[in-house]
Every structure is written in C-alpha cells, then in structure tokens.
Amino acid sequence: MKLKFSLISRRQFLNTLFGGWLIAFLSGSFYALMKFAFPTLGKEPDFVVLNAKDFLDIPSNSVKPFAWGGKLGFIFKRPDNKTVALKGVCTHMECNISYKPEDKKFYCPCHKGWFDIDGKVLEGPPPKPLEFFDITQEGEKLIVAKKGIKVELPKA
Amino acid sequence: MKKIVIFTIKTINKSIKYFIFSVPLLFFNVIALWAEEKIDVFPSTPYDQFIIYQALILFWIGIIGLIVILKMKLKEIERIQSMGIDKEEKDVPFLD
Amino acid sequence: MSCQRLKNWFDERYDFEGIRSFLKQKVVPVHKYGILYYTGGLTLFLFILQFITGMVLAFYYVPYHEQAHKSIIEIVTKLNMGWLFRSLHHWGAQIAIGVLFIHVFGTLLVKAYRKPREIIWITGFILLVISIFFGLSGYFLLWDERAFAAVRVATGGAGNLPFIGGFIKSFLRGSIDVTGETLVRFYAFHVCVLPLFTIFFIGLHGLLVQYHGMSVPISVEKDTKKYEPFFPNVLYKDFIIWLIALGVVVTISVLFPPEIGKKADPLAAPPENIKPEWYFLFLFQTLKLFPGDIMGLNGEMIAIILISLGILFFLLIPFFDRKSSRGEKSTLFTWIGILYTAYFIIMTIIGFLT
Numbered sequence: 001m002k003l004k005f006s007l008i009s010r011r012q013f014l015n016t017l018f019g020g021w022l023i024a025f026l027s028g029s030f031y032a033l034m035k036f037a038f039p040t041l042g043k044e045p046d047f048v049v050l051n052a053k054d055f056l057d058i059p060s061n062s063v064k065p066f067a068w069g070g071k072l073g074f075i076f077k078r079p080d081n082k083t084v085a086l087k088g089v090c091t092h093m094e095c096n097i098s099y100k101p102e103d104k105k106f107y108c109p110c111h112k113g114w115f116d117i118d119g120k121v122l123e124g125p126p127p128k129p130l131e132f133f134d135i136t137q138e139g140e141k142l143i144v145a146k147k148g149i150k151v152e153l154p155k156a
Numbered sequence: 157m158k159k160i161v162i163f164t165i166k167t168i169n170k171s172i173k174y175f176i177f178s179v180p181l182l183f184f185n186v187i188a189l190w191a192e193e194k195i196d197v198f199p200s201t202p203y204d205q206f207i208i209y210q211a212l213i214l215f216w217i218g219i220i221g222l223i224v225i226l227k228m229k230l231k232e233i234e235r236i237q238s239m240g241i242d243k244e245e246k247d248v249p250f251l252d
Numbered sequence: 253m254s255c256q257r258l259k260n261w262f263d264e265r266y267d268f269e270g271i272r273s274f275l276k277q278k279v280v281p282v283h284k285y286g287i288l289y290y291t292g293g294l295t296l297f298l299f300i301l302q303f304i305t306g307m308v309l310a311f312y313y314v315p316y317h318e319q320a321h322k323s324i325i326e327i328v329t330k331l332n333m334g335w336l337f338r339s340l341h342h343w344g345a346q347i348a349i350g351v352l353f354i355h356v357f358g359t360l361l362v363k364a365y366r367k368p369r370e371i372i373w374i375t376g377f378i379l380l381v382i383s384i385f386f387g388l389s390g391y392f393l394l395w396d397e398r399a400f401a402a403v404r405v406a407t408g409g410a411g412n413l414p415f416i417g418g419f420i421k422s423f424l425r426g427s428i429d430v431t432g433e434t435l436v437r438f439y440a441f442h443v444c445v446l447p448l449f450t451i452f453f454i455g456l457h458g459l460l461v462q463y464h465g466m467s468v469p470i471s472v473e474k475d476t477k478k479y480e481p482f483f484p485n486v487l488y489k490d491f492i493i494w495l496i497a498l499g500v501v502v503t504i505s506v507l508f509p510p511e512i513g514k515k516a517d518p519l520a521a522p523p524e525n526i527k528p529e530w531y532f533l534f535l536f537q538t539l540k541l542f543p544g545d546i547m548g549l550n551g552e553m554i555a556i557i558l559i560s561l562g563i564l565f566f567l568l569i570p571f572f573d574r575k576s577s578r579g580e581k582s583t584l585f586t587w588i589g590i591l592y593t594a595y596f597i598i599m600t601i602i603g604f605l606t
Contacts (some may be wrong), residue, residue: 010232018225025218036333037308197328197335197509212506219499223492230488237481 045069047145054135056083063088063099066144072096073133073144078117079104085133085144086119092126106130278462279479280486283472285362289294290493291355292461294573296454297494298348301501303447305341313393315439320395321515328512329360340504345387347501349531352383357593359571363585364467367577370570372464375457377567382450385530389442393445395435396513401522402529406432409539412508412556431518470581533603535559 026151055075058064063074065088072088076099078148090097095110105122106115116121119130133144136151199205264269280289312331314323327334356376360363365373392403397550407430412423426433468476480486514523543553565572575582 011229014225014229014232018222018229021218021221021225025222028215028218031338032333033304033308036331036337037311195325195329195512197339197511199335208506212503215502216499219495222495226488226492226495230485233484233488237485 013131043069044071046149047143047151048073050075050144051143052140052143055142056137060099067142074099075135075142075144076117083135085135086131087131089131090126091128091130092123092124097130258495272393274462275483276481278465278482280482281468281476282465282478282480283468283476285469285472288355288362288364289357289466290490291351293357293490294493294497295348295352295355297497298344298351298501299450299454301344301498302341302348305337305344306443306447308337309341310443313439314583315393315436317395317435320393320435321512324394325512328509335509336505339509340501341390341507342510343508344501345390346530347497347504349383349387351497352380352498353531353596356380357589357596359467360589360592361586362467362469363573363576363582363589364469365570366467366573366579367468367570369460369464369467372460373455373570374567379450379453379457382453384531386442386446386450388533389438389446391529392435392438393442394413394513396512397516397520397523398513398526400430400516400518401526402532403434405528406532407434407533409556412550412553413560414557416554417556429518470576470579473579530600530604534599537599537603537606584590 012047030151035062045068048066048068052133055064055066058077060077060081063076063080066073066075067110068087074086074088076084076086078084088097089095090110090113092108092113093110095108097106097108097113097115099105104117106117106119107113108115108124108126111126112124113126115126115130116122119132121127132147134147134149136143138143141149199208309327312323312327312334314320324338327339329335359373359376388403388406392399407421407424410424411417413420422428422431424434424437425431527533536562538559539552539555542551544551546554569585569588570577573582573585576585
C-alpha cells in the first residue's frame with residue numbers, strides 16, 4: 001500500500017533528525033570534556049612493600065602508620081605481641097581511625113565508632129568490620145597485601 | 157677511456173650515496189637537538205595520533221551533518237514563511 | 253510525551269508568553285552589511301568556549317610560581333586529553349580576540365555606536381579592555397620566559413602614566429617587581445575577577461542590544477525594508493557560523509598545539525627577539541616609534557600618554573560624532589574609523605614582520 005502523503009511532516013522529520021544529531025554531537029564533545037575533567041583515577045594498591053626493621057620493633061599494644069596507596073594503613077602489634085596490618089580507614093564514612101591503647105580499641109571520631117582489636121564493630125554506625133591485610137616477611141622486606149592476593153617480588 | 161668514464165660514474169654514485177645517507181642523519185641530529193628542550197605537546201605514538209585524526213574527521217562529519225540539517229530546516233521555514241502560513245491569526249475562535 | 257504537562261506546569265506559574273512574543277517580534281534587518289550582525293554572537297560563542305575549557309583547566313593548574321610551569325607540563329603530557337584542552341584554550345583565546353576586533357572595528361565603521369546606542373559602545377569598550385587583560389593575565393599563567401618579560405613590560409608601561417601609574421603598577425604586580433605574588437594575583441584576575449565582570453557586562457551589552465534593536469548603517473537605512481525574524485532564521489544561521497568556528501578552533505588546536513616555553517627565571521635576561529601576543533603588537537610598535545628622550549622629557553611617558561589619549565578618544569567617539577547621532581552622513585568619522593582600523597592592522601603586520 002502506498003500512501004499519497006506522508007504521515008509525518010517534513011518539519012517533524014527534520015526536527016527529529018536535528019535533535020538526534022545534535023544530541024549525538026554534544027554528547028561526543030561532552031565525553032571528551034569529561035574525560036579530561038575527571039581525574040585519571042589511581043587504584044588502591046594490591047600490596048605495598050615496607051622496610052621490616054622500621055615496623056617490627058614497635059612496642060606491644062601500639063600502632064605505626066604507613067601509606068596504603070593514598071590512604072592510611074596501620075601495622076598493629078596486638079597486646080598478645082602478634083603483628084597484624086589493617087587499613088586505618090573507618091568503614092562508615094572513610095574517616096581515619098586512631099588506636100586507643102588504654103581501651104584497646106580503635107576509635108573513629110567522625111561519628112563515634114568503636115572497633116575492637118579484631119576490627120569488629122563494638123559501637124556506633126560503622127556497617128562493617130575493619131579491613132585486615134596479610135603480612136609476610138621476606139628478608140628485610142615486609143610485604144603488606146590484600147587478603148587472598150599472592151605477591152611475588154622480583155628477585156633482585 | 158671507457159674505464160675512466162666508468163670509474164667517474166662509479167665515484168659519483170658513491171658520493172651521491174653518501175650524500176643521501178647523510179641527509180637523514182643530519183635531520184636526525186637536528187631533531188635530537190630540538191628534542192632536548194622541547195616537551196611533547198602532542199601524543200607521540202602513531203596509534204594515538206591515528207585515533208586523534210580519526211576523531212577529528214568524525215567531528216567534522218558531525219559538524220557538516222548539523223549544518224546540512226540546519227540549512228534544510230532554514231529552507232523549510234523560509235518556504236512556510238513565503239507561503240505566509242506561519243503567522244497565527246488573532247481572531248481564530250476557540251473550539252472548546 | 254509528557255512535555256505538554258511540564259509546559260503547562262511552568263505556564264501556570266510563569267508568564268512565558270512575554271518572552272515568546274518578544275522572540276517572535278525580534279527581527280534583524282537585511283542589508284549588505286548584515287554579516288556584521290553575526291560577529292557579536294560569534295564572539296559570545298567563543299567566549300563561552302573559553303569559559304568551558306578554562307573551567308576544566310583550572311581543575312589541574314597550580315597557581316604557585318614553583319609549580320605553575322610543571323603543572324602545565326603535567327596537564328599536557330600526563331592527563332587524558334590535557335594537550336587538547338590547553339591547545340583549545342590557547343587557540344580559542346586567539347580566535348576570540350581576533351573576532352572581537354572584527355566586531356569592534358565593524359561596529360566602528362558602520363557607526364553602530366551612534367545615538368541612542370552610546371552605552372552599548374561603552375559596555376563593549378569595557379569588554380574589550382577586559383578581554384585584553386584576560387589575554388595578558390592568561391598568558392602570564394604559563395610562567396615562561398616570554399610571559400615574564402611581557403608582563404614586566406606591560407605593567408611597567410602602565411607605571412609610566414602620570415599620577416596614577418605607580419598605583420596601577422603596584423596593584424597589578426602585587427609587589428615591587430613581577431614575582432610569584434604577581435602570579436597569584438593574575439590567577440585571581442583571570443579565573444575570578446575578570447569572568448565575573450565579563451558576565452555582567454556581556455549581560456548588559458546584550459540586554460541593551462535587545463532594548464534598542466539592531467542598528468542599521470546610515471548609508472543603507474533608507475533602502476532597508478526587508479526584515480528577517482530572529483527566531484528561528486537568524487538563530488539558525490548563528491548556529492551554522494558557531495559550528496564552523498568550533499570546527500576551525502578544534503582543527504587548529506589539534507594540528508598546531510602550542511609549545512611549552514622555558515620556565516621563567518626572574519634573574520635571567522629575556523630571550524632574543526621577544527615579541528608580545530599579536531594583539532599587543534600595535535602597542536609594542538607604537539612604543540618603539542618614540543625615542544627615549546623627547547626635548548628633555550621621558551619619551552616613554554609621552555608615548556603612554558598619547559596612547560591613552562588615543563584610546564580615550566576611541567571610547568568617546570559616540571559623543572564626538574555629532575553628525576551621525578543626528579542621522580546625517582559623517583565622513584570625518586568614517587575616516588577616523590578607517591584610521592584606527594588601518595593603524596591597528598598595519599602596526600600589527602609591521603610587528604609581525606620585524
């Protein structure tokens with residue numbers, strides 16, 4: 001069947017074509033703009049390598065901070081002299097936490113969150129326990145890695 | 157005689173060869189001198205450059221397409237305006 | 253589509269009928285100088301482009317004298333598309349100022365400044381001064397040798413004005429000499445002070461143009477009987493011109509990304525054959541014309557005073573040009589307009605060639 005006249009007017013057709021083309025053009029340009037405007041995001045590291053001497057000799061029941069990428073990490077010597085590593089960032093709103101040796105608890109001052117030495121939430125709004133890392137010692141190097149990640153250092 | 161002629165041609169060839177080889181070397185030296193002070197202000201890998209020129213061509217296709225559509229719209233509007241049916245009549249009674 | 257409901261929602265609350273009927277009524281006269289009507293819109297578009305590229309560059313630029321040069325290198329070499337946006341901002345500025353000058357000299361030559369549009373001329377003049385200062389301050393942010401010398405010369409030149417020169421110089425420099433303090437100051441001018449003034453004056457300029465309607469040159473005033481509706485005819489033509497301009501700016505930016513000069517060293521001598529940006533060349537050449545000493549007076553001071561007078565006369569042209577404000581032909585001011593235009597063009601070319 002052939003219609004004698006078109007169901008859409010020339011104007012409608014042109015408007016749709018124009019609108020679509022314009023949207024495609026602008027979104028292409030906008031994409032380029034956003035590619036520049038958004039930071040070239042750094043990833044959180046899978047592991048960091050520290051100098052073992054600086055971190056293994058800390059006194060019992062204390063923490064020593066290290067840089068976990070751009071975030072805070074703690075090497076923590078527990079009261080029972082076991083050394084562990086954890087991310088020093090509260091699971092609630094990403095504030096930095098601090099250790100209270102007298103209470104043997106981690107404390108987040110932003111919204112009054114308390115964690116015990118195993119990272120479990122005792123009080124306050126944090127939804128998840130603290131994130132702990134695996135630590136292994138290789139000679140003078142102390143490797144702090146995300147749980148479940150195998151690190152193979154190049155032999156030098 | 158013949159020998160001499162051949163000899164000269166050969167030497168000329170040789171010198172041309174040297175010349176041809178030395179020209180790119182010369183250029184290379186100049187580029188190397190420049191490169192010490194200059195900072196790359198344009199992506200240097202051929203792949204990136206290809207992508208950029210491709211994007212530029214696509215960009216122009218987008219622009220030309222928009223211009224063509226705008227021209228068509230303009231023509232359409234002018235056609236309607238010349239027919240004089242674009243103006244709303246003020247005394248049109250409401251239907252409802 | 254639910255557009256109709258949205259439209260009704262707004263119509264119940266706001267009176268759009270006024271704007272709609274205004275848009276419908278706005279017409280643009282058709283005559284042989286009609287092309288000049290598009291230069292203003294094009295300048296506006298290029299300025300908007302500058303605003304956008306400037307905003308994203310400001311995310312990464314560090315306005316501190318030890319890091320400024322390094323941060324630009326990082327923008328260009330490390331960030332995604334960084335080289336493109338710096339290049340766009342650079343070439344966008346050049347082309348915007350070029351189109352702005354065409355707009356200025358075009359309106360000068362067709363005497364669009366005449367009564368009742370004197371205030372439009374004055375706001376336009378202020379925008380011109382702002383744009384040039386935009387160029388100078390933006391250029392200085394590169395913190396390279398040429399920028400350093402250029403700003404030293406420009407602020408020093410302003411310091412030669414009698415009475416107020418010293419104040420202007422110290423206000424611009426922020427200290428006795430051009431230093432890191434100047435960089436912070438120029439950054440503040442470039443990203444905060446000047447944009448705010450620009451938006452205000454562009455708004456005023458545009459509103460006044462809408463209020464008075466488009467000016468028609470005296471010579472074609474009688475013959476102009478045809479009018480084109482602004483919406484949509486002229487607007488579509490505007491769009492076409494804007495798109496072409498956008499394409500040109502992007503193409504030039506991709507093909508000729510600007511180099512990064514050597515970091516400025518306040519104690520080093522400026523490099524040989526140093527030249528300011530092209531839109532300062534006519535001033536630069538004028539200063540060169542004057543000898544250092546004219547009958548016991550400081551030649552540079554006289555040059556600066558003469559230039560200032562020339563610029564002041566340029567600003568006040570609508571008030572001196574009595575004839576054209578009465579609607580009569582004013583040959584004298586046509587020649588004055590041509591003189592200004594020719595002086596600018598010739599001095600710029602001489603500056604380029606020497």
